[in-house]
Amino acid sequence: VVHSNMMVCVHPSPPLSAPSLRSLSALSAPYHPAVCRMSGLVLAVDVVVVLVLAVLVLWRYADFSRQHRLVTVATLLAWYLCFLIVIILPLDVTTTIYRQCIVDNRKLSPTAAPNSTQPPTGSSSNTSHSSAGLQPFPECVRPWSYIPDGILPVFWRVVYWTSQFLTWILLPFMQSYARSGAFSMAGKVRTALIENAIYYGTYLLIFGSLLIYVAVHPGLRLDWYQLQMIGITAANTWGLFLLVLLLGYGLVELPRWHWTAAHSGHTLARTHFKAAKLLTERVEAQEELDDLMEEVRKLNDTVKYNHPQRKNIDTILRKCPVEYQERMSRSMDDYEDFEERGGCPSERSLARLHKQVIRAAQRYGRVSVQWTMLLDQAFYLEDVARNQDNTTPHFVHSFPPTQPRGWFSRYLYTPRVEWYWQCWLRCWCHRALALVLAAFSVLVVWSECTFFSTSPVLSIFAIFIRSAENSRNYLHVQMGCLLALLFLSTCVYWTVFRIRVFNYYYLAPHHQTDAYSLLFSGMLFCRLTPPLCLNFLGLIHMDSAISHQAHEQAAYTSIMGSMRVISFIADGFYIYYPMLVLILCIATYFSLGTRCLNLLGFQQFMGDNEMTSDLVDEGKELIKREKRKRQRQEDGATRRREWKERYGNQSTDPIRNRGPPEPPEPSPLPPRAPRDTDSSELLQDVESLDFRADPDEPSSEHSRYQPAGRYLSMSRSRIFDDV
Numbered sequence: 001v002v003h004s005n006m007m008v009c010v011h012p013s014p015p016l017s018a019p020s021l022r023s024l025s026a027l028s029a030p031y032h033p034a035v036c037r038m039s040g041l042v043l044a045v046d047v048v049v050v051l052v053l054a055v056l057v058l059w060r061y062a063d064f065s066r067q068h069r070l071v072t073v074a075t076l077l078a079w080y081l082c083f084l085i086v087i088i089l090p091l092d093v094t095t096t097i098y099r100q101c102i103v104d105n106r107k108l109s110p111t112a113a114p115n116s117t118q119p120p121t122g123s124s125s126n127t128s129h130s131s132a133g134l135q136p137f138p139e140c141v142r143p144w145s146y147i148p149d150g151i152l153p154v155f156w157r158v159v160y161w162t163s164q165f166l167t168w169i170l171l172p173f174m175q176s177y178a179r180s181g182a183f184s185m186a187g188k189v190r191t192a193l194i195e196n197a198i199y200y201g202t203y204l205l206i207f208g209s210l211l212i213y214v215a216v217h218p219g220l221r222l223d224w225y226q227l228q229m230i231g232i233t234a235a236n237t238w239g240l241f242l243l244v245l246l247l248g249y250g251l252v253e254l255p256r257w258h259w260t261a262a263h264s265g266h267t268l269a270r271t272h273f274k275a276a277k278l279l280t281e282r283v284e285a286q287e288e289l290d291d292l293m294e295e296v297r298k299l300n301d302t303v304k305y306n307h308p309q310r311k312n313i314d315t316i317l318r319k320c321p322v323e324y325q326e327r328m329s330r331s332m333d334d335y336e337d338f339e340e341r342g343g344c345p346s347e348r349s350l351a352r353l354h355k356q357v358i359r360a361a362q363r364y365g366r367v368s369v370q371w372t373m374l375l376d377q378a379f380y381l382e383d384v385a386r387n388q389d390n391t392t393p394h395f396v397h398s399f400p401p402t403q404p405r406g407w408f409s410r411y412l413y414t415p416r417v418e419w420y421w422q423c424w425l426r427c428w429c430h431r432a433l434a435l436v437l438a439a440f441s442v443l444v445v446w447s448e449c450t451f452f453s454t455s456p457v458l459s460i461f462a463i464f465i466r467s468a469e470n471s472r473n474y475l476h477v478q479m480g481c482l483l484a485l486l487f488l489s490t491c492v493y494w495t496v497f498r499i500r501v502f503n504y505y506y507l508a509p510h511h512q513t514d515a516y517s518l519l520f521s522g523m524l525f526c527r528l529t530p531p532l533c534l535n536f537l538g539l540i541h542m543d544s545a546i547s548h549q550a551h552e553q554a555a556y557t558s559i560m561g562s563m564r565v566i567s568f569i570a571d572g573f574y575i576y577y578p579m580l581v582l583i584l585c586i587a588t589y590f591s592l593g594t595r596c597l598n599l600l601g602f603q604q605f606m607g608d609n610e611m612t613s614d615l616v617d618e619g620k621e622l623i624k625r626e627k628r629k630r631q632r633q634e635d636g637a638t639r640r641r642e643w644k645e646r647y648g649n650q651s652t653d654p655i656r657n658r659g660p661p662e663p664p665e666p667s668p669l670p671p672r673a674p675r676d677t678d679s680s681e682l683l684q685d686v687e688s689l690d691f692r693a694d695p696d697e698p699s700s701e702h703s704r705y706q707p708a709g710r711y712l713s714m715s716r717s718r719i720f721d722d723v
Helices: 016-025 033-061 069-108 151-178 185-216 224-261 265-303 310-318 320-330 347-387 406-411 414-448 460-470 472-499 517-538 555-560 566-589 592-599 610-647 676-683 706-714
Strands: none
Touching: 016 347, 033 069, 033 592, 069 151, 069 555, 069 610, 151 185, 151 460, 151 517, 151 555, 185 224, 185 566, 224 414, 224 460, 224 517, 224 566, 265 347, 265 610, 310 320, 310 555, 310 566, 347 610, 414 460, 414 472, 414 517, 414 566, 460 472, 460 517, 460 592, 517 555, 517 592, 566 592
16 A cells, blocks of 8 residues: 555555455545545635635724725734634544544454555554454545645644744734834834833743743653644643633623524613713713814924924824814914924824824724614614514614615515514524524533543544544534534634723724724634634544544644643643633623623623613613604705705796795705714704794694704704704
């Protein structure tokens, strides 16, 4: 039997009998070009699909036109490599099972044992398959997703070390570079190196401690391979520590989120709670930006055109919002020359101000967009609650859509279909999905607490994979591994997308995530995904360092190396620390973390809390006020459109020209001034008299806010626009 990187050939030399030839054919299937083409096609499709998925997810959070291209490319590469590891690992598992089948048949075949050659990455046969007599195993059929030897080791080596270079070296440096307020590239690089000195020093301290442990251990010899394994062990230990914390939260919170999403009343109350908190954050962001803009205005008036720091002031002005730039440009006196006198700002103070302006402008823009999106969500949820009482299956919106309806809304997602989905089917889908996710969570917790037991096998995932392996059902193996990995990665990544560290790290949708948060998320993904996949291989008993079984090793495990270099981590931390996920799940189920944050003053949504009820009531009033404001705007736009359609061509009719003169064409409502606050919005709720209203027109509750909108729409001088 001749093994190569691309195929397995059978050479019947010297001449053998017919039973011997049959046993050799059972050991290794001949090379089929169609099978290799199919496996290559599967690998190529996975690579392309994962790339498209990473681009779509990043497009939801990042702003490609505003952010630096290097930030976008680095974040996309980090997300793409992590998603790729999760998708390709099932192919590695099926290939490993096929190689294990060949090894088992060679071990039990009496004719092939003297002439067979062990695979280069193989090991001794599994003890569970030994001592079964001389009966041959079923024929080893090459799986349709088989990856030829030599491809996966190179693939894993490139993917793993690239992701580690990103998460430990490049992305932290780019974080500090993007957040720096220096005005030159050299200044940004110097600031990034200084900020990361302590960061890198901590890693060197941990690595040095492990290095000393290996050096003083009598049974270990220190070489390049050992140093490489020490680095991998240190990275996986830190990743596993953070992985269990995030996994314990996601295993409980993800099913509970879908279960509560089935109740429209609970979702609406949570939206009202978010509205009250977001308004407070919006006011704080506005005040912070106003204070910084006032400081920038003073510097803009003080520093003249020929001042040495004038170019830095212009750089700061370009980072300010557009309305502030226009206001400051009108007050510039460029004809005054610079005079040497005290009080001139230094470059360091301007760099600090530059950094604050960038962060404040980003925060204000993000909160403004979130406020608009939250209002649309609250209005839609109120429409759902109102349409649930309708007897006719037709969904009615309070406001017309802001964007033109596409072919999907016109032909497929009609108002009738929308009513059935939002008012009846959606809640049941959420409940069913919540039950399925809860069942998966129970399986994961049980397997995490029992995966170290190999006799008997208690891990549910190990039992399923072993059953499919014995029946040579590679499709079941691949689908089981893919579903389990997708669920584990979803729980972890979903938690990463939900956590928020004040205003320093926050993944905001609708293209509102800053560069620092994007790079930080890429760091987290690259640190969490390798230990997540290693933990999964331990759950299915395919990692000999954890299961202590003599089994054919996957290519991913061979790249990660043996964790027995540091025995107390391989035999202790990796085995018993994942059991902590049970305690974390119990704490998350009883919302202990949420209660602790409430005690510390960080208000969280809790149904049995008095402060939560007050914030929900406050948010409800805010939504009502914004809804009245939008209703007046919609009514005004409707009346202007009707007036234009009725009297737009009046001048062309000579008979109609004998009447009163044509009223002037109304202008659209002015946008909200940048200096308006929420207190001035309350003044706009006062109803105005409509001097153009028909006295015989009957009044109704539905049109109680029409006079204000009509008066504003018909006003030529627009003298009440500032009220």
